[in-house]
Amino acid sequence: MNLEPTEEQKQIVATVRRFVREEIVPLEAKLDPDASELPREDFERLTNKVREMGFWGLDIPAEYGGAGVDMVTRVLMAIEMSQHRAGLYVPCYGVFGTAGLAQLYEATEDQKQRYLHPMLRGEKRGFFGLTEPSGGSDPARAIRTRAVRDGDDWIINGSKVFISGADRAHFGLVFARTDASKGRGGVTCFLVDTDMKGFHVRRVVHTLRSSHYATELQFEDLRVPNANILGEVNGGFAIANERLSRQRVPYAAACIGVAVKAQELAIEYAKQRETFGARLATRQAVQWMIIDNEIDIRSSLWLTLAAADKVDRGEPFRMEAGIAKLVATEAGGRVVDRAMQIHGGYGMTKDLPFERWYREMRIRRVGEGPNEVQRHVIARDLLGGSLR
Template identity: 45%
Template sequence: MDFSIPAELSMFVDSVRRFRERELMPLEQRFLTEGRFTPQERRDLQERARSQGLWALDVPEEYGGQGMGTLATCLVVEELYKHPGMFEFGGSPEPVLYQADEEQKKRYLYPVIEGERRSCYAFTEPGTGSDFARIATTAVRDGDNWAINGTKIFISEVDRADFCILFASTDPEAGSRGITCFLIDMGTPGFDASRPIPTMGDDWEPYELSFSDCVVPDSARLGPVGGGWALANEQLTHGRLKIAAFQLGIAQRCLDMAVEWAKERVTWGKPIATRQGVQWMLADSAVELEAARYLVYRAAWMADEGQPIRNEAFIAKLYATEMAQRVTDRCLQVFGGLGYSKELPIQSFFRQVRVWRIGHGSSEIHRWMIARNLLGLSSRD
């Protein structure tokens, strides 16, 4: 297995780096102070990215995108996440939308690619996260319509979304095999983004969604009745690998900053880079970062080769998110009080990576799933 990055892909990542340095970095200090981009800043950044050809990168060419593979996607987000603003290029739909019928594609998929619409997707509920079989939000069929009732929580991108990709139970007795996916426009009667949930992270304020006799036509159903688990499985695998790639950029930026600071900062007449305690923190961080990079790149390469990567995505996300937490903590320690201040992005990265050990499945769920796969156990064991 050859892990060399093709020259043309390296050149493309260089263009992404230049975009980050030219467009994102001048906004960093204000972002650290205020904790968010304004909506207008995000729109402007997206437009400037699009004008430079940084749009719909992972969208297949048949849909008008650039057709870049999974490894390319991971390299791009790794570079972008060296900035704390969690900025990504637009025009890339959630994977489940490719399973839409032609009418749904016209209404949802193509407008997302064109930048005309945005989505959020809703799995998590107050009483369940990764336990898909216990989804309590119900969709009950009534002729050609479905009546949806329930609550979703910790849903991202709601304030920017035009429609929601919702997973609801259409057959509670069937567990995960009774879950169905729906596409629901924001503003549909009975569907309310009831409240934002303040968090410790910068520019991340998830929402609670409530559905009260929200009636949608059967044409809003995405995929077959009871087919939601298969759609969610692909969606989550795709998301876990991207999240793992985010951590590479975060950890690399923090490590680069800590290395430079260790050379500059002098205590008792010597740079702290000469202190073994500091050296070991930097060395451990470098080793763990390289190990995480191998796991992410290998899983991405396998995906591009058409191989299943569900377990590899579990492994990559588990290791990368916990690695990033350790690295950001060490680098903050190297900087001392300055690292804790909002003058530097390390404190923002430290808070940001904490959520990735929870979202898209907690570290504990990942360990459980990896062990189940290793031992050949079923969900009932």
């Protein structure tokens, strides 16, 4: 396997790196440490710049006007794009265009007109509503929200938790049980408008993350037309699962980018800070932290590139994506923690990006499928289907 970047990929990486260092980092220095948005005029200026560079819409297929890059290039770009304070959850403050809900590419023409195209034009925002109070690790069994057919409509009752950004969304995907006798084969995905009668944002939940609050949703006799089913009746779980597996690869890459930057800052600091008459960089205790960081970064990088390569080859990649996700999220947490330690008291301040990375990186071991669940899935692949 040759995972050496091509000349073109090297150029792309250099361009994105320059963009982050010259455009994003200086602007970010003027923002609140927890900010997740750029001022409107900066956002528009930089979005135009990204469009001129040909990188706008990284996760949008080329036929819809996106950059349509392969997964290995996407990973290399994600590693660069996350190298700033807000980079883990809002890489480059969204000026490369956000993917939105990738499931909408599978929608009918009518659904695309009503949801996909307005979302791509930035006119509508969507949410992804899978997790429920009864659990998110095993949604196929946990989903209690029910949808019952009533003529040309479906009536939805139930609730969701931890749904990111539903308080600011115009619509969302709601996964509901349509066949109580089946597990994963009894869930359907509905396109729901947030102004429909019976849709309630019950509570905004504040988490460790600085951006996109999680919400609790309640559906009370929410009437949704049959035309708003995404995919097939009882085919919703496959829609949720495919997206989640694929997304784990760039998710891992963003953790690597933060770790790379944390390591760069730690090395710089260790070389200039003196204690007891010598530079920190000369102390073996500090050197070992830097060495362990490097091992964590390189192992995450190669495993994530290997997963991306499988995606690009069109081969099964679920296990590789799970391994990349769990290794990069755990390694990322350790690297940020060591870099903070090397920075002493300064590492704890909001003047430096570490405290935000430290908080937000912690979510990554639970988000997109907890790491124990990744291990559970990998065990299933290694040991066979007999394992429940």
